[in-house]
Amino acid sequence: MTEEIITSGRNIPFIDPVLHIWHWQIPLYLFVGGLAAALVFFSAYFYIRGRGDELKTSVQIAPILAPVVIVLGLIALLLDLRHPAYFWQLYTTIRFDSPMSWGAWTLGIIMPLSVIWPLTYMKEIKEYYKDSHKLALWLIDLVDTVISMAFIKPIIDWFIKNRYALAWVNIILAVILGVYTGILLSAFNARPLWNTSILGPLFLVSGLSTGAATIMWMSRSVKERLIFSRIDLLLIAVEVFFIIHLFMGFLASGSVQIEAAELFLGGEFTAIFWIGVVLIGLLIPAMLETMELFGYHIPISIPALLILIGGILFRFIMVDAGQLTRYLY
Amino acid sequence: MKNLKHRHTDPNKYMNPYVAGVLLGFVIIAAFFFSGEGLGGSGAFKDIVKTTVVTVAPDYAADTHYFKSATELAHSPLKTWLVFEVLGILLGGIISGAFAGRLKLKVEHAPNITSKKRIVYAVLGGALFGIGSQLGRGCTSGAGLSGMAVMSVSGFVAVAAIFGSGYLFAWFFRKLWI
Numbered sequence: 001m002t003e004e005i006i007t008s009g010r011n012i013p014f015i016d017p018v019l020h021i022w023h024w025q026i027p028l029y030l031f032v033g034g035l036a037a038a039l040v041f042f043s044a045y046f047y048i049r050g051r052g053d054e055l056k057t058s059v060q061i062a063p064i065l066a067p068v069v070i071v072l073g074l075i076a077l078l079l080d081l082r083h084p085a086y087f088w089q090l091y092t093t094i095r096f097d098s099p100m101s102w103g104a105w106t107l108g109i110i111m112p113l114s115v116i117w118p119l120t121y122m123k124e125i126k127e128y129y130k131d132s133h134k135l136a137l138w139l140i141d142l143v144d145t146v147i148s149m150a151f152i153k154p155i156i157d158w159f160i161k162n163r164y165a166l167a168w169v170n171i172i173l174a175v176i177l178g179v180y181t182g183i184l185l186s187a188f189n190a191r192p193l194w195n196t197s198i199l200g201p202l203f204l205v206s207g208l209s210t211g212a213a214t215i216m217w218m219s220r221s222v223k224e225r226l227i228f229s230r231i232d233l234l235l236i237a238v239e240v241f242f243i244i245h246l247f248m249g250f251l252a253s254g255s256v257q258i259e260a261a262e263l264f265l266g267g268e269f270t271a272i273f274w275i276g277v278v279l280i281g282l283l284i285p286a287m288l289e290t291m292e293l294f295g296y297h298i299p300i301s302i303p304a305l306l307i308l309i310g311g312i313l314f315r316f317i318m319v320d321a322g323q324l325t326r327y328l329y
Numbered sequence: 330m331k332n333l334k335h336r337h338t339d340p341n342k343y344m345n346p347y348v349a350g351v352l353l354g355f356v357i358i359a360a361f362f363f364s365g366e367g368l369g370g371s372g373a374f375k376d377i378v379k380t381t382v383v384t385v386a387p388d389y390a391a392d393t394h395y396f397k398s399a400t401e402l403a404h405s406p407l408k409t410w411l412v413f414e415v416l417g418i419l420l421g422g423i424i425s426g427a428f429a430g431r432l433k434l435k436v437e438h439a440p441n442i443t444s445k446k447r448i449v450y451a452v453l454g455g456a457l458f459g460i461g462s463q464l465g466r467g468c469t470s471g472a473g474l475s476g477m478a479v480m481s482v483s484g485f486v487a488v489a490a491i492f493g494s495g496y497l498f499a500w501f502f503r504k505l506w507i
Contacts, residue, residue: 268404271408271413275413275416279420280416280420284420284423284424287424288423288424288427291427291428296427296428296430297430297432298427298432299432299433299434301434302423302432
């Protein structure tokens with residue numbers, strides 16, 4: 001038997017020729033991260049603009065979801081780590097050139113703040129959900145009892161007094177979190193599909209759009225729904241522009257970028273991307289929302305659900321397709 | 330948006346069935362023109378089933394005559410004209426329902442039965458129709474409409490059989506509707 005030893009840098013399992021290390025955890029996290037960023041952003045933005053009583057759902061009610069989805073995202077991130085028990089080491093350093101460091105710190109700060117924001121609105125939340133399911137009422141009462149404890153109450157009261165400052169901190173962190181979900185991918189300079197500066201803004205806008213969809217789905221006021229319907233339409237328009245811009249940029253670039261773009265322009269992701277994300281996730285909901293603005297009666301859950309499906313699909317496709325693209329030949 | 334008024338369209342107003350039938354004929358012509366294939370409904374669901382089986386139990390699929398062809402494709406079994414056509418039907422239905430003011434999440438049923446009963450019978454009927462369409466090699470649209478459009482005898486036989494047996498069995502299940 002003759003033995004042959006081949007030494008090559010080209011066959012690295014899971015990394016080369018195609019990356020195969022990110023599964024469902026990362027795109028799921030990117031989705032819930034964007035959604036949470038949007039919920040926190042809208043609540044803080046409309047509070048600062050002084051429209052808290054008018055846009056009740058976005059400022060007071062919908063932010064309850066933010067900590068829940070952030071926790072989901074953090075669980076997904078932990079599951080992705082090879083050594084979950086060492087996650088805390090991310091908090092032993094601050095590195096401005098590392099997107100992971102940015103993300104870890106932003107999440108670390110926004111997590112408690114996103115819990116505190118709805119706690120400052122406990123009275124309103126109780127009032128809003130007074131007719132709902134027994135379990136929900138029990139949960140609200142439980143939280144209310146906890147925050148009424150002697151040593152917690154002054155802290156919550158302090159935050160209620162300083163809600164305006166809290167809103168400013170939240171809005172800045174929310175933008176960082178929203179952009180970061182895109183930067184996490186675009187900082188990978190070895191993967192041409194991800195390595196584009198448009199990805200950060202694109203993920204931010206897409207995340208804001210899913211957040212606006214969630215708020216309009218939860219809202220009970222026609223006026224608030226219409227406002228968020230219009231915000232969402234604007235965001236969809238920007239998103240479509242960014243997507244076109246993304247492909248224009250790739251096609252005007254080198255051959256590796258052109259090859260990356262071709263995955264979506266005739267390659268294996270063509271149908272799922274243009275039909276699943278662009279048509280079903282953006283254009284159809286945009287059309288339904290436009291019809292609603294013109295006075296047609298549209299059940300808001302349909303466009304909202306389509307946008308959320310489009311948002312999650314978009315992230316799964318970007319993560320999957322990005323791992324296939326590469327520089328080396 | 331201040332003078333926004335919600336439109337009041339009569340939700341029960343459907344298109345004249347004869348006009349709709351002629352339009353459906355044009356849809357078949359368009360389908361043949363653009364895709365080179367006719368219309369179909371059950372085929373898309375068959376492809377979904379095939380994809381599911383191939384993904385979940387690839388070994389079983391490779392051993393089974395019915396699923397074998399799906400395992401030998403270079404692309405996903407979902408990549409067929411019918412899957413996209415059915416997706417389009419769904420989206421078109423949402424849009425036309427929205428224009429007609431009929432886009433609502435509800436279960437339509439006869440006054441004498443409950444929604445639950447309606448759903449159970451609809452699922453049962455749908456399953457039977459799915460099995461029947463596979464035995465008959467096509468459903469109302471695939472075998473019937475598209476078959477008749479190309480003057481195939483099987484198309485006429487399929488339509489006669491589907492609607493003929495429909496008339497017969499309707500008598501037994503009339504209580505579900507009146």
